[in-house]
Amino acid sequence: MEVNVDYVSACLVDLAGEVLVTSTLAGDNRRRRGDLVVGRAASAASACLASPAAAGRPLAGVGVALPGLVDSSRVLRRAPNLPALEGEDVGARLLEALGREDLAVVADNEANLAALAELVSNGEARRDFVLVSGEIGVGAGIVVAGEIFRGVRGLAGEIGHVLVDPAGPPCSCGARGCLEQVAGQEALLAGAGISTVAGPAGRALAARAGAGDLRALAAIERAGEALGVALASLVNLLDVPAVVLGGIYSELSPWLAAALATELDRRVVARSFAPVELGTSSLGGAAARGAGVAALRWVLDDPASWRARSLAAG
Ligand SMILES: [Zn+2]
Structure with a gap:
């Protein structure tokens, strides 16, 4: 996922980090309330998850790229161009909006x-x-x-x-x-x-x-x-x-x-x-793709924890 100033973008990456499907919603987020921005991100993610490319694939986790300073607890500490989400754990709010709190989530700066x-x-x-x-x-x-x-x-x-x-x-x-x-x-x-x-x-x-x-x-x-x-x-x-x-x-x-x-x-x-x-760079949508790769790495580093979460979620 990427939540940026003038668009939100989601993509689904496979285990090799290759992009299977993408969905982008353009539009200025600076004047939107934080919950509406998160809702748009959830819509883009849902569009990817509803695509035929996602069928039959268990979702390992979600990564979120953000246009600002993200601390180690995933909180967006400073985002001069997206102040509505400052102080927020955007990843957690996104999982809530998707109804998928069972998933692992990581967040980082979009350029990283x-x-x-x-x-x-x-x-x-x-x-x-x-x-x-x-x-x-x-x-x-x-x-x-x-x-x-x-x-x-x-x-x-x-x-x-x-x-x-x-x-x-x-x-x-x-x-x-x-x-x-x-x-x-x-x-x-x-x-x-x-x-x-x-x-x-x-x-x-x-x-x-x-x-x-x-x-x-x-x-x-x-x-x-x-x-x-x-x-x-x-x-x-x-x-x-x-x-x-x-x-x-x-x-x-x-x-x-x-x-x-x-x-x-x-x-x-x-x-x-x-x-x-x-x-x-020849990559389009690099930050959203990198976010997917980061989530994948998190799961691959600790597969037992992912398995426990999936079992708990039924
Ligand atoms: Zn400046």
Whole structure:
């Protein structure tokens, strides 16, 4: 599952982590009550569970990707773009809405789970990278030696709130000049002069850029520069050898990557002997898929507990 700012998405993954069916409900969740957002997520999940692909398959558990800081007890501690769910155990509320409190549930930040999906989908061929996920918020899933790097309290990866311009616009987090305000989906749409989008924002921006629209191209290039500035700081601090563009950035990479690479090349101090590889994620719905993989891992790590739950639930 992914509960994000402007959509909810569910997918069913099999034991190998492959996606069998997906269901997405677009729509701005910022002005919705928390229970309505959870209800929409439950609807998307139910649609997947009612599909022929789900028939005859026991459900092992549920993973939830969230656009903010998720603590080790699954509580969404801070979500500037989804305040209605702050302080909530969204996973537990989702199981309640589904009437499936017997299931195991895990929750994590959406960029962390998108990075997990990326790690699994490439067969762990690449075990050290940062996946930067462009949505309304901007997140980073940092993977070191095949594990998500979470920081001391599990709150690492908030690259969207890294400073790129001290005099920049105010941010939903209360600070000013954060990366999200230059490179987030809304900043990109505003910069491109797009006020309303019928479908996915990344597709609309890519269509404009592909048609040579100068405002769109300038907004994307500005976002690429800001991403390069923020990511160069991350690489200088953590020595991560590869950057993978995810979310809307994967669609925009033909117009974004050059400006980003230029900034990395200008600012990464070890560039002459330790270059940074720049790649693009080919996964759609990576965070929802990663959430499924996380739930699966939880069950596979402790199958006896899952079995006991299933028996108790009858
Ligand atoms: Zn901020």
